[in-house]
Amino acid sequence: MRVSVIVVNWNGLHLLPSCLAALQRQTRPADEIIVVDNASEDGSQAWLQQQEIPGLRAVFLAENTGFSGGNNAGYRVASGDVVVLLNNDAEPEPTWLAEALPLFEDARVGMVACKILRADRTHIDKVGHLIYRDGQNRGRGTGQVDRGQYDGSDEALWPDGCAAFYRRSALEYCRTAEGLFDDDFFLYAEDAELGMRLRWAGYQCRYQPRAVVIHQHSATLGKFSARKLYFIERNRLWLAVKTFPLDWLLLVPWFSLLRHLANAWAVLRGKGAAGGAAGDIGTAAMLGALVKAHWHALLKLPRMWSKRRHLVRKLGSREMKCVLRHYRISLRELTLQD
Structure with missing residues (x-):
C-alpha cells in the first residue's frame, strides 16, 4: 500500500x-x-x-x-x-x-x-x-x-x-x-x-x-478573525445546499436563526466561540463578516445547487439522515464550545 x-x-x-x-x-x-x-x-x-x-x-x-x-x-x-x-x-x-x-x-x-x-x-x-x-x-x-x-x-x-x-x-x-x-x-x-x-x-x-x-490550532488565520468567520459561515451554507437531504435543506434557515440567536446570547454573556470572537475582533466586525458571508453564499447558490447532480448516491436520504443524526451536535454544545 x-x-x-x-x-x-x-x-x-x-x-x-x-x-x-x-x-x-x-x-x-x-x-x-x-x-x-x-x-x-x-x-x-x-x-x-x-x-x-x-x-x-x-x-x-x-x-x-x-x-x-x-x-x-x-x-x-x-x-x-x-x-x-x-x-x-x-x-x-x-x-x-x-x-x-x-x-x-x-x-x-x-x-x-x-x-x-x-x-x-x-x-x-x-x-x-x-x-x-x-x-x-x-x-x-x-x-x-x-x-x-x-x-x-x-x-x-x-x-x-x-x-x-x-x-x-x-x-x-x-x-x-x-x-x-x-x-x-x-x-x-x-x-x-x-x-x-x-x-x-x-x-x-x-x-x-x-x-x-x-x-497548533488556527495557526494560519488565528483563533478569531473576521476572515475566518466569513469562510466558515459562507461555506456551511454551500455545504448544506450541495449535500444535505432535500427536506433537511428546507429547514436550514430555521436552524440558522436558532444558532445565530444562541450566539447573540453567548456574546452578551461572553461565552463560547462567539463571545471570544466578539471580545477579540469586535461585534461590528463579526456582523460585517456574517453579512458578507451570507451575501456571497447567496450569489453562488445556483452554482452549488447544480453541483448536487454530481453526487454519487449509494445511500438513500433516510439512511443519510440516520448517519447525520447519529453525529449531530446540540445547539448548546455548539455555541458554548471555545
Whole structure:
C-alpha cells in the first residue's frame, strides 16, 4: 500500500521544519511527501528547495489557492493508494501512519480520522466531526481534557482536514472536477463537503485513537478573525445546499436563526466561540463578516445547487439522515464550545 502525504503551506516557514521532521520520524515512512506552497512570501520556497528529505516533492504555485486548491494541486501529482492530508502546523506522533493504515484493509472504509490534540497535549482539538442542522460542523470533543473518553476505536462522521486519511479509489469514485476538494470553498468546510460526498457514496469513516497528531490550532488565520468567520459561515451554507437531504435543506434557515440567536446570547454573556470572537475582533466586525458571508453564499447558490447532480448516491436520504443524526451536535454544545 503506497502512501502519499500532502502538506499545504502558506507563509509557514516557522512551521514546516517541525512538521516535516515529525514525518521523517514515522515508524512506517510515507512513500512520498508532497509540500504544496501557496505562493509564500516568507522564504518557504527557498527553504524547501534546499531540503534533501527522502521522498520529498515540492510544488510551487503562482498564487494562493487556499487549502482546497493547494491540496488539489498535491493530489494531482500524488501516486499513493492512500492519500493523507496534514496541516503544516501539525506534528504527528511517530506511529501515526502505522496505526491508521491497517484500517484500510476493510474495503468499506474510505476515510480514517485520528486523535488530534492541541499543543498542550492534554486538550482535544478534535476526534472526527459533528454537525448541526444548518450545516455548521464542529470537531467532536473539541476543548475537552483528554481523559481517554475517546480511546475506543469506532466510526466517525468524517476526518478533519488537519490530519486525514483517504482511500484513493474512493476519492476517484467521488471526485470533483478539480480532483479532491471543491475549489469554490477555498478554506474551511472543504473537508466536510468531501466527507459528505464519500458518505453519500456509501463509504465509512473509521476513527483510530492511537494515531495521534499535535495541532497548533488556527495557526494560519488565528483563533478569531473576521476572515475566518466569513469562510466558515459562507461555506456551511454551500455545504448544506450541495449535500444535505432535500427536506433537511428546507429547514436550514430555521436552524440558522436558532444558532445565530444562541450566539447573540453567548456574546452578551461572553461565552463560547462567539463571545471570544466578539471580545477579540469586535461585534461590528463579526456582523460585517456574517453579512458578507451570507451575501456571497447567496450569489453562488445556483452554482452549488447544480453541483448536487454530481453526487454519487449509494445511500438513500433516510439512511443519510440516520448517519447525520447519529453525529449531530446540540445547539448548546455548539455555541458554548471555545
